[in-house]
Amino acid sequence: MKKIIFVFFIVLTAVVHAQEGIPVYSDYLSDNLYLLHPSMAGAANANQIRLTARQQWFDVDDAPNLQTLSINGRVSDKIGLGAIVFADQNGYFSQTGFYGSFAYHILMSRNTVDLNQFSFGVSVGVLQNTLDEGDFDLRNIDPIITGGNPTDTFFNVDIGMSYYFLDFFAHATVKNVLPRNRKIFTEEFESSNQRRYIASAGYTFGRGGAWKYEPSVMFQATEQTQEVTGDLNFKLYYDLEWGTLWGGASYRRSFDGAEYTDDGMTVQSQKLQYITPLLGVNYKNFLFSYTYSYQSNSVVLSNGGFHQITLGYDFGKRKEPYDCYCPAIN
Numbered sequence: 001m002k003k004i005i006f007v008f009f010i011v012l013t014a015v016v017h018a019q020e021g022i023p024v025y026s027d028y029l030s031d032n033l034y035l036l037h038p039s040m041a042g043a044a045n046a047n048q049i050r051l052t053a054r055q056q057w058f059d060v061d062d063a064p065n066l067q068t069l070s071i072n073g074r075v076s077d078k079i080g081l082g083a084i085v086f087a088d089q090n091g092y093f094s095q096t097g098f099y100g101s102f103a104y105h106i107l108m109s110r111n112t113v114d115l116n117q118f119s120f121g122v123s124v125g126v127l128q129n130t131l132d133e134g135d136f137d138l139r140n141i142d143p144i145i146t147g148g149n150p151t152d153t154f155f156n157v158d159i160g161m162s163y164y165f166l167d168f169f170a171h172a173t174v175k176n177v178l179p180r181n182r183k184i185f186t187e188e189f190e191s192s193n194q195r196r197y198i199a200s201a202g203y204t205f206g207r208g209g210a211w212k213y214e215p216s217v218m219f220q221a222t223e224q225t226q227e228v229t230g231d232l233n234f235k236l237y238y239d240l241e242w243g244t245l246w247g248g249a250s251y252r253r254s255f256d257g258a259e260y261t262d263d264g265m266t267v268q269s270q271k272l273q274y275i276t277p278l279l280g281v282n283y284k285n286f287l288f289s290y291t292y293s294y295q296s297n298s299v300v301l302s303n304g305g306f307h308q309i310t311l312g313y314d315f316g317k318r319k320e321p322y323d324c325y326c327p328a329i330n
Helices: 001-016
Strands: 047-056 065-073 079-090 095-109 115-129 151-164 168-175 197-204 211-222 227-239 242-262 266-282 286-295 307-313
Touching: 079 115
Parallel strands: none
Antiparallel strands: 047 065, 047 307, 065 079, 079 095, 095 115, 115 151, 151 168, 168 197, 197 211, 211 227, 227 242, 242 266, 266 286, 286 307
């Protein structure tokens, strides 16, 4: 029975991570909002470069891992551009891709000091999926198993909007707008509808003091499977002469439960839960952060956590900071 549970979690993890595009983790909390929202391309007061590396379950072979490299910046008063390259691997399945983004920013303030900005963005992504079947057991031959490395290349579109008013912010994005059939998967196992909706909002308190507090929430929903998860986040900032120390925690919970049995008879249910502490520092124009996610469920594939490092660099500052505590913009 333990073997059945182990296989169940392998399959479940593969389905979750074999989504189209960049998986949605907690890296947006490391001043990396552009990964989620195309409307954030060029929204900040400086151009940004972000590099991330994520590894799950060090004690599990071929565990999911993700690397991203992104750059975004403002090319005129209202237009921002951005680009993302990424590589995502989960066991026998891997995907690589490139996104190019265009964003339009409307500053509605009565002056250039107060922040009141609407942003709209679109990203077009070219993605390649690969399924490594070289190690598959071909003794029980299935006609869809070739023993090779079938690949599929396609494109999709993300659209979104962001709003900043002084210390308040909100984002809404629709990912994978277009229906797509990935040829390496049969229609029995995957729908052409990969559409995902993401919405988030938050507020920063303590402007004027050394300590600032930022509670926020994020919800994401997958249209085809009706899966819904919510993030409850809290970040704490402490300003120093040379930069900013910050940290916090995120709690993610699914609204839908999964049933399982560990004795073959008693059916139990659990909901996906992640607890993610994070720690970071901004030194001059550089950023470093570390996040650790722990799955707090009764039945898990591994007790090992998910580790992620983010490196960043800001350059080409355009103007003096806005009169608000809004780290993603200033």
